[in-house]
Amino acid sequence: MNFETIWKEYNPQLASFIQKRIEDQVAAQDILQEVGLKLFNKLHSEVAIKNYKAWLFQVTRHTIADYYRKKQPVLSLPLDSNPDNHSGNCVCDLSSFVIKNYLPEKYATPLHLSDIEKMPQKEIAQVLNLSLTATKSRIQRGRKQLKELILNCVDISYNNKAEITDFQLKSDCHLPIKLLDEINRLKIVF
Known part of the structure; x- marks a missing residue:
């Protein structure tokens, strides 16, 4: 499929999705254009998109999250301000990394959308073209696999x-180097 065909089909759905989450209409339009640009660039790369709708909504959610992240005021704390020696980074950032990199994709995607991005399960089912029952099942199986990975x-x-x-x-746990790098990047101290 070409860009124009895909964009014409999903643009109204994406615009509505963004406008429900962003009050500033100018910013909402900017986000929509940014998603369109990302689609255009992806279509011209050598990596194929298997499910255009799922990909577009995932990119849109990430772009919205980036928008809000940029709007948040930056709070700087001295390194020794936390008595537990745990950093201010959210452990959910690490959870997101583990979900995306260490769970099978069929469980990782619905679990990430549900538990990290806080998307309603009914909406996840629509985006992934699954029944609500299948979506709930994949989320539960993903949670179980994530729990096993963590408890190990x-x-x-x-x-x-x-x-x-x-x-x-x-x-006695030997973490993969990729995971150790992410833990260090997030400055999470065990």
């Missing part, structure tokens, strides 16, 4: 409300 390498402590209070890397 991390000891987690909980409080009486079942909230995570601490986590420590197990001494």
Whole structure:
């Protein structure tokens, strides 16, 4: 398929999707144009897109997230301000990395959309062209696989409300170099 055909088909859906999430109409239009540019560039690269709708909505969600990330004020804290020695980076950033790189794609995509991007499961089912039941099943299986991956390498402590209070890397766990690089990039200390 060519750019014009794909863009004509999905542009109205994407515009509506963006406008529901961005109040500033100028910014919403900028995001839509940025997504269009990303589609154009992707179509001219040597990497094929298997599902245009899913790809476009994923790129749109990421572009919206980037927009909000850029708008957030930057808070700088001294390195020693955290008594637990854990950085201010969200562990969800690491979870996102693990989901994308270490789970099978059929579970990774719906789990990432549900738990990281907080997309409703019904919407995920539509974007991925799955039934709601299949979507829920893949999310649950993805969560189970993610939990197994984490528990193989991390000891987690909980409080009486079942909230995570601490986590420590197990001494017998050998993490892949790619994952260690991401942990260092996020400045997460175990």
